[in-house]
Amino acid sequence: MEKMETVVKGKPEALCATFDRKEGSDKQTTHYCPGCGHGRVHKLIAEALSDMGLGDKTVFISPVGCSVFAYYYMNTGNVQAPHGRAPAVATGVSRANPNSIVISYQGDGDLAAIGTAEILHAANRGEHLSVFFINNAIYGMTGGQMAPTTLLGQKTQTTPRGRSAMNEGHPIRMAEIIATLEAPIYVERTSCTDTKGIMKTRKAIRKAIKLQSEKKGFTFVEILTACPTGWKKTPSDSIKWIQNELEPYFKPGVYKDVSDKAEPLHRPEMIMDSEEIFKSLGLKKGKTPSSSAAAVEEKRIKIAGFGGQGALTAGVMMATAGMNEGLNVSWIPSYGPEMRGGTANCSVIVSSKRIGNPLVRNPNILIAMNGPSLDAFENDVVQGGTIVVNSSLIERKLSRSDVKAVYVPLTDIAAKVGLKAAANSVALGVFLGLENIFSREGIYEVLKTSLKKKDALEINIKAVNAGFEFAKTL
Amino acid sequence: MENKLPAVEISLNECKGCALCIESCPQTVLSLSAPFNKLGYQYAIYAGSGCTGCDACYYACPEPGAITIIKQKKVKM
CATH class of the missing domain: 3.40.50.970 (Thiamin diphosphate (ThDP)-binding fold, Pyr/PP domains)
Structure with missing residues (x-):
C-alpha cells in the first residue's frame, strides 16, 4: 500500500526558527545583503x-x-x-x-x-x-x-x-x-x-x-x-x-x-578527571595548611646571575617549596634572548597573605650571583634588607651600609661538594639558613621532582646543606 | 487545495528581491512583485500554478526562511 503525504521543505532545524540572538526588531531575516x-x-x-x-x-x-x-x-x-x-x-x-x-x-x-x-x-x-x-x-x-x-x-x-x-x-x-x-x-x-x-x-x-x-x-x-x-x-x-x-x-x-581509504582516527582519550590531573602532576588538591605556626611576613626576593647559573631555577624551587608549605607564592623570570651568558633574574614573593603585585622592584633579599647583578640591583634593596653576595665571583664589597651583607663563596662551596653548577642550590641553603621560612626537607622534595638522576640529586642536597651550614656560622 | 501541489510559498517580508529564485526556476512561474514589502524590496511571487517541486528556487534563495516548498510524496504504509 502506498499513501500520499504532504511534505513541507522549509527552514532546516539547524537554523533558528527566529533569530532571537540578532539585534534590532527584525528577528526573521539575516543581516546579509540581497544575493549574498x-x-x-x-x-x-x-x-x-x-x-x-x-x-x-x-x-x-x-x-x-x-x-x-x-x-x-x-x-x-x-x-x-x-x-x-x-x-x-x-x-x-x-x-x-x-x-x-x-x-x-x-x-x-x-x-x-x-x-x-x-x-x-x-x-x-x-x-x-x-x-x-x-x-x-x-x-x-x-x-x-x-x-x-x-x-x-x-x-x-x-x-x-x-x-x-x-x-x-x-x-x-x-x-x-x-x-x-x-x-x-x-x-x-x-x-x-x-x-x-x-x-x-x-x-x-x-x-x-x-x-x-x-x-x-x-x-x-x-x-x-x-x-x-x-x-x-x-x-x-x-x-x-x-x-x-x-x-x-x-x-x-x-x-x-582519500576518504575511501581513510580509517577512523581516534586520538588518545583526554584525562578530564581533576583527581587524575592532580595525581599526574604530583600535586595535592586543595589548599595545603601552613605547617609553620608563625605567619610569614611578605618576603620579596630577587635572585640574579648570568644565564646558566640557575638563578631562575633557584627561584622556582623556592616558590614551589613555599607553595607546598601552604604559603602564597609568586615567581616571575626576566631574561634576555640568550640561553647562556646573558643576565637573568627572577622575582619571588613568599607570604602568608595574598600577593598583590608579583613583580619585585625593591627586594628585601637580593641574591647576587655575579658582579653585574650586584651592580644592577644593589641600590634597589630596601633599607635593612639582606644582600647575599657570591664572593667567589664578586671581589668588591657592598657600597651600602644600611643593609645586611652576607658574603658567601657560593661557587667555591658548590665546587667542593662536586658540581660548580650547583651554586644555586648553595644559595637556596643560605637563604633557608637566614630566613627560617620553611624546612630543608621541603626543598629536598622539590629537588626530587625536578632532578631525575640520583647523582645530581645527591649533590644538590649536599649543596643545600653546605649553604645552610655556612649561613648558620655567620 | 490538494490538486494545487506542489507549490512554493514565499514569505513576503523575508524576501530581499535578489531575484535569484526567479532565474533558477525552470518553469518560469516566479516573478517580481510591483509593490514593495516591509523591508523595502520588491519580492518574489508565485504564479499559483505550474510548480513541479524541483527545489531549485529553495536552494537558490540566500534568505534561509524565505522559501518553503510544499509537495506530496509517496510513502509506503
Missing part, C-alpha cells in the same frame, strides 16, 4: 546537519567577516573566533569534545590572509574539522578591499586600477595548497552559482560533514560565492561573474579525496 552567498551556504550546512541529526552535537566556529554573526542563525553550539583563528579555536573545541562535529566557517580574508598559518597547520595535523571556505574574492564586511583571492585586474577599494601581479602578487588557490598536505582526506572546490553548482556544493558539504561524523579526519570545501555589494553588481550578474571570471582561475573540482 552566505545565506545559501548557511542553509546547505544546516540542511545537512538536520538531515543527519547532528545539529545538537555541532559547534559552529564563526570567523571575522560578514559571517561573524553566524551565531545569530545557526541553531548549534557557537564560538566566535578572532580574525583568522577559527581553525585554532576549532582544534581546541574538537580536541576537548572529540564526539562533537566542529565546523570552521571562514571567508577569504580570514582564512587566506590573516589566518594562513592556522588553516595550514590545522589541516596538516589532520584535525577532525570540516572547514568551509567561502571565497568571494573580496573583503566584503569592511567595504570591498582587495583579498588574497582577488583576481588580477579586479578593481577593489584598495586596487582602484585593478590588482596587478607586480604590486600585489597573484591570487592564492587555497584548495590546491591544502591538497598538497598529507593529512587532509577530502578537498574540493565548488561554485555556488546556478542549480547545478549549488547541488555540487550541497553534495560536497554533506560529504565533508559525514566524513567528520565518521571521525575520518580533516575536510576542506572551498566555495565560490557572490558578493554583489562588494563587487558592485546585481545578484544575477554576480552569478555570471563567478562563472565567467572566477571559475576559470579557481577551477571547481575535487583536489584530494
Whole structure:
C-alpha cells in the first residue's frame, strides 16, 4: 500500500526558527545583503546537519567577516573566533569534545590572509574539522578591499586600477595548497552559482560533514560565492561573474579525496578527571595548611646571575617549596634572548597573605650571583634588607651600609661538594639558613621532582646543606 | 487545495528581491512583485500554478526562511 503525504521543505532545524540572538526588531531575516552567498551556504550546512541529526552535537566556529554573526542563525553550539583563528579555536573545541562535529566557517580574508598559518597547520595535523571556505574574492564586511583571492585586474577599494601581479602578487588557490598536505582526506572546490553548482556544493558539504561524523579526519570545501555589494553588481550578474571570471582561475573540482581509504582516527582519550590531573602532576588538591605556626611576613626576593647559573631555577624551587608549605607564592623570570651568558633574574614573593603585585622592584633579599647583578640591583634593596653576595665571583664589597651583607663563596662551596653548577642550590641553603621560612626537607622534595638522576640529586642536597651550614656560622 | 501541489510559498517580508529564485526556476512561474514589502524590496511571487517541486528556487534563495516548498510524496504504509 502506498499513501500520499504532504511534505513541507522549509527552514532546516539547524537554523533558528527566529533569530532571537540578532539585534534590532527584525528577528526573521539575516543581516546579509540581497544575493549574498552566505545565506545559501548557511542553509546547505544546516540542511545537512538536520538531515543527519547532528545539529545538537555541532559547534559552529564563526570567523571575522560578514559571517561573524553566524551565531545569530545557526541553531548549534557557537564560538566566535578572532580574525583568522577559527581553525585554532576549532582544534581546541574538537580536541576537548572529540564526539562533537566542529565546523570552521571562514571567508577569504580570514582564512587566506590573516589566518594562513592556522588553516595550514590545522589541516596538516589532520584535525577532525570540516572547514568551509567561502571565497568571494573580496573583503566584503569592511567595504570591498582587495583579498588574497582577488583576481588580477579586479578593481577593489584598495586596487582602484585593478590588482596587478607586480604590486600585489597573484591570487592564492587555497584548495590546491591544502591538497598538497598529507593529512587532509577530502578537498574540493565548488561554485555556488546556478542549480547545478549549488547541488555540487550541497553534495560536497554533506560529504565533508559525514566524513567528520565518521571521525575520518580533516575536510576542506572551498566555495565560490557572490558578493554583489562588494563587487558592485546585481545578484544575477554576480552569478555570471563567478562563472565567467572566477571559475576559470579557481577551477571547481575535487583536489584530494582519500576518504575511501581513510580509517577512523581516534586520538588518545583526554584525562578530564581533576583527581587524575592532580595525581599526574604530583600535586595535592586543595589548599595545603601552613605547617609553620608563625605567619610569614611578605618576603620579596630577587635572585640574579648570568644565564646558566640557575638563578631562575633557584627561584622556582623556592616558590614551589613555599607553595607546598601552604604559603602564597609568586615567581616571575626576566631574561634576555640568550640561553647562556646573558643576565637573568627572577622575582619571588613568599607570604602568608595574598600577593598583590608579583613583580619585585625593591627586594628585601637580593641574591647576587655575579658582579653585574650586584651592580644592577644593589641600590634597589630596601633599607635593612639582606644582600647575599657570591664572593667567589664578586671581589668588591657592598657600597651600602644600611643593609645586611652576607658574603658567601657560593661557587667555591658548590665546587667542593662536586658540581660548580650547583651554586644555586648553595644559595637556596643560605637563604633557608637566614630566613627560617620553611624546612630543608621541603626543598629536598622539590629537588626530587625536578632532578631525575640520583647523582645530581645527591649533590644538590649536599649543596643545600653546605649553604645552610655556612649561613648558620655567620 | 490538494490538486494545487506542489507549490512554493514565499514569505513576503523575508524576501530581499535578489531575484535569484526567479532565474533558477525552470518553469518560469516566479516573478517580481510591483509593490514593495516591509523591508523595502520588491519580492518574489508565485504564479499559483505550474510548480513541479524541483527545489531549485529553495536552494537558490540566500534568505534561509524565505522559501518553503510544499509537495506530496509517496510513502509506503
